[in-house]
Amino acid sequence: MATTIDEGPAAADAESAGEGLPTVRDALIGLVIGVGLLFLGAWLSTWWLRWPTIGLGVLFVLVMGAYIIASTWETISTPLGRMVSQARRHVRTDPQLGRLYRNVKAHAWEGSFPASTGPIELLIDGGQEPNPALVARARQVVAEFPSLERRVATFLAEEAAVETDAELAAATAALRISMFRFNFPDRPDEVEIVFDGPDEDIWWTCLYVGGELKDLTFDS
Secondary structure: OOEEEOOHHHHHHHHHHHHOOOOHHHHHHHHHHHHHHHHHHHHOOOHHHHHHHHHHHHHHHHHHHHHHHHHHHHHHHHHHHHHHHHHOOOEEEEOOOEEEEEEOOOOEEEEEEOOOOOOEEEEEEEOOOEOHHHHHHHHHHHHOHHHHHHHHHHHHHHHHHHOOOHHHHHHHHOOEEEEEEEOOOOOOOOEEEEEEOOOOOOEEEEEEEOOEEEEEEEEO
């Protein structure tokens, strides 16, 4: 049965605040409205209508333009960061794991490998170099992935079967592996598996330790 990580009122408030944010499409519509207000204001002959209309148009353009830029940056920041890493020689090529890119902020190295359901991300702890013990463990996990994927599917089905909440049971059964995190240099055998689920705002994980899958959790 999945367990919940309770992040407290602050996390709940942050999630509630995020629900009201516009999409990029909404921001583009707002930008068009802002430009339209600017043109309309320029044509108005009465000053007390012209300047408030132009002011409102400027507000729309500035706010929506800034939101579009921020959203676009969030989308391109990961590939751009990898290009910067390559320029700085923060790239290592592993014969089994492929290219690993250093993420200085996360104190880790990032990579991925192909699977039938799409690319699976790798996050390996490390500073100037990825931790050798964790790299060795990552190679083992990638090599055994087809069989591990089947074991994970069985594990999730069993967790869903004993879940008393119907909604959680359906979400558990629909999980898909999205990332392996190798976070613990002193415990290289301990691997955190991250899942994609029906709700992208919920973070699902379990542990893979000593050949066993356990501790399926989610935060909400």
